[in-house]
Amino acid sequence: MAIVEVENLSISFKRYTSRFKQVNHQVISNLNVSIEAGEIVAVVGASGSGKSLLAHALLGILPIHANVSGTMTYKGEPLTAKRQGMLRGKEMSLVPQSVHFLDPLMKIGKQVRQSAKHHKAAFLQKKVFERYRLPVKTEKLYPFQLSGGMARRALLATAVVSEAELIIADEPTPGLDSAVIEEALTNLRELADNGSAILLITHDIEAALKIADKIAVFYAGTTVEVAPAVDFTGKGEMLRHPYSKALWRALPQNEFIPIPGAQPHPSELPPGCLFAPRCTIATSKCRHEQPTNRAVRNGMVRCFHAT
Ligand SMILES: Nc1ncnc2c1ncn2[C@@H]1O[C@H](COP(=O)(O)OP(=O)(O)OP(=O)(O)O)[C@@H](O)[C@H]1O
Numbered sequence: 319m320a321i322v323e324v325e326n327l328s329i330s331f332k333r334y335t336s337r338f339k340q341v342n343h344q345v346i347s348n349l350n351v352s353i354e355a356g357e358i359v360a361v362v363g364a365s366g367s368g369k370s371l372l373a374h375a376l377l378g379i380l381p382i383h384a385n386v387s388g389t390m391t392y393k394g395e396p397l398t399a400k401r402q403g404m405l406r407g408k409e410m411s412l413v414p415q416s417v418h419f420l421d422p423l424m425k426i427g428k429q430v431r432q433s434a435k436h437h438k439a440a441f442l443q444k445k446v447f448e449r450y451r452l453p454v455k456t457e458k459l460y461p462f463q464l465s466g467g468m469a470r471r472a473l474l475a476t477a478v479v480s481e482a483e484l485i486i487a488d489e490p491t492p493g494l495d496s497a498v499i500e501e502a503l504t505n506l507r508e509l510a511d512n513g514s515a516i517l518l519i520t521h522d523i524e525a526a527l528k529i530a531d532k533i534a535v536f537y538a539g540t541t542v543e544v545a546p547a548v549d550f551t552g553k554g555e556m557l558r559h560p561y562s563k564a565l566w567r568a569l570p571q572n573e574f575i576p577i578p579g580a581q582p583h584p585s586e587l588p589p590g591c592l593f594a595p596r597c598t599i600a601t602s603k604c605r606h607e608q609p610t611n612r613a614v615r616n617g618m619v620r621c622f623h624a625t
């Protein structure tokens with residue numbers, strides 16, 4: 319059974335451009351994604367494609383003026399605001415990939431223990447410190463006294479002791495050295511192998527491919543494709559959507575050919591397929607009608623022409 323199931327999620331914000339003029343920003347449009355226990359689903363896509371908003375919608379921490387529609391379920395039951403409040407920080411946890419999320423005024427040991435279930439907090443904290451090579455004395459240190467790598471491991475430790483069944487990891491801070499990124503990825507894989515469902519948000523397809531089972535490709539606030547990670551290979555022949563193929567081929571180690579044009583702004587989405595204005599195979603139908611999400615070869619795609 320899917321731990322998380324998101325169906326036709328749409329999110330918009332109304333904005334005043336002047337005193338009397340209001341515009342609608344459609345930031346997420348009919349987005350679909352699901353995550354099974356033990357599975358890592360990586361969400362990749364350009365800046366502004368809605369990755370963080372999906373995380374915030376699941377956790378129930380969207381701004382109050384957001385208009386939300388669609389359904390989200392957790393273990394088969396609707397994810398209501400009340401349930402989100404109960405699950406957040408317990409069964410559902412966020413690994414913010416910025417170490418600034420550590421409380422600067424609280425000792426590391428205490429921060430980690432606070433995330434654990436009460437009766438075994440001290441035990442779990444010791445175990446997790448060992449596992450992440452955090453020396454015992456780290457317990458008594460404040461975040462500013464840790465190296466960047468240790469602080470990252472402390473954040474992960476917090477997610478691990480919480481024994482969360484759904485872990486949402488928002489993108490690695492640019493500038494982290496590759497060894498630290500590698501380690502963080504390995505840790506996430508271990509968490510999934512222990513049964514957690516993981517949503518990994520990142521710009522970095524290559525990093526995602528190292529550990530993910532499935533890749534959800536976001537474009538302008540929707541999932542254009544959800545594909546098994548193994549489909550990202552060769553020239554992208556196995557991929558289903560022209561955007562995923564283009565994204566794959568644009569990587570430096572592939573053909574390094576960027577796609578012309580830009581992702582549309584949420585205030586001016588095209589009427590048909592959101593990718594049509596940049597798509598080399600778009601037809602008149604694509605420019606007028608929105609393709610629905612459909613199953614193609616063990617994946618999902620939102621394109622009339624995908625086979
Ligand atoms: N509170 C808000 N009010 C209005 N628009 C918002 C709000 N939060 C986000 N947006 C818009 O929603 C869109 C998606 O934002 P989101 O932060 O989810 O993107 P992202 O894919 O996480 O980008 P990045 O890779 O840069 O983190 C953007 O166009 C953003 O400007």
Ligand code: NI
Nearest residue numbers: 369370371489
């Ligand atoms: Ni983001």
